[in-house]
Amino acid sequence: MDLAQCSLNSVTVKGAGFTEVADLAEQWGFGGVGLWRDVLDGVDLAGASARLRGSGLRVTSVCRGGMFPQPTAELRREAMADNRMAVDQAHALGADCLVLVCGAAHGDLAGARLQVHDGIAELEPYARQAGVRLAVEPMHPMMASSRSVITSLQEANDLIEAIDSDLVGIALDSYHVWWDAALQQQIARAGERLFSVQLADWVTPIQGELSSRGMPGEGCIDMTGFVADCRNAGYAGLVEVEILSDRWWAEAAPRAVHAAANGLAAV
């Protein structure tokens, strides 16, 4: 892929601040950036947005909202307040979407899934007012107790169809869904509700379920086929590279971006 069709997610160079992420994306010719909210702490969002626009960089995603299942009503209120702040940040940056990491469960999966549905339905009117699209990210089943009870694209499709809003769609990361026998069919089903497409590769052994990922090409996922399926379904946006990797985080940011660029070039 041409890097102009790709976006650099800030977590790929965890530790780098907003300006460094923007500079690296510009130097390498990326078409955009995906921004985790940690790099927005203390940053003037109007200035940041102008900086990115000036370089022709889109904001393909802000990460994250979500974490809807909470044990008490007060914690649910706190989570919802944080979600509204995330919507505000995505609005200020003109992001393509706010990624929803829906939240985990210990034990009562069905109850947690209900709280996810209800939480998104509650957030939707606020997002609509701001013109921000919400992207449910189905996450790998190994994260069901730590990150999200939405563990497959089929489940995410069921969820967004139940909510039935043109502003609620899918963020699809190869890492989370590559194993699924129903993947192609479910990508076609998602169609234009694909708001974000992200790449990370599957490498083993898993050393911590969050940050054992590989650059595109380091693992076993058919990235070219995955991107083609998303394009065929109607996804016309940039493709993000989002690599949570203790191994790459130990390298200097420019080396990680170099590796990401090489990996994307081969897709």
Added chain:
Amino acid sequence: MDLAQCSLNSVTVKGAGFTEVADLAEQWGFGGVGLWRDVLDGVDLAGASARLRGSGLRVTSVCRGGMFPQPTAELRREAMADNRMAVDQAHALGADCLVLVCGAAHGDLAGARLQVHDGIAELEPYARQAGVRLAVEPMHPMMASSRSVITSLQEANDLIEAIDSDLVGIALDSYHVWWDAALQQQIARAGERLFSVQLADWVTPIQGELSSRGMPGEGCIDMTGFVADCRNAGYAGLVEVEILSDRWWAEAAPRAVHAAANGLAAV
């Protein structure tokens, strides 16, 4: 659960030989043992079978056959020869089933799934002659590149229904499937095709995708609900405790069995 309704899988006390596994199961009052083939190396199977029968211990499973996807015809023949030997061992022990760990894929998942189907269909007549039941084990999606491309109970049910033999069913381990939104419905669908039910608990962080498991009660899985769903579907056999855990493997075997027994008692 009463331990007489449970079976001790040998891998829970990895490193223990056949006799030690049988002795531990008998001392603690288990109703049976599940045997990985490493503990059968060099063991006289007729004598072993008599030893177990004499103690009233069933053999609930032999593990494993499978590994059907192979890159060459010769390797497929070798895998099939090994599978026939596994069938012979399960027959000699009068085991309730031979567990199939179906095999992994790097890249071509659809091709690997086809080889799994064809491999089981090829093995079935041999298993029929021996009167051995084959139990497809759906495995956690995090093992798709290392152990099995059959990553959900729905997929396993689709597979065994396509093969359509009363001797081809399911080995269901809580660890591999607990996250699945369709689990209850798919357990009911499997019904009397549930040939084996195993328990292991989900604990994080994952340190290696094979052997990070917990004793029942150490993690977040609703074991009581899982067993109840299997019983309601018609499973009448013993429930195995099969814990692959670097943490527990570092303990002496009697301590691991003690912990397993305590965990099962609370289910």
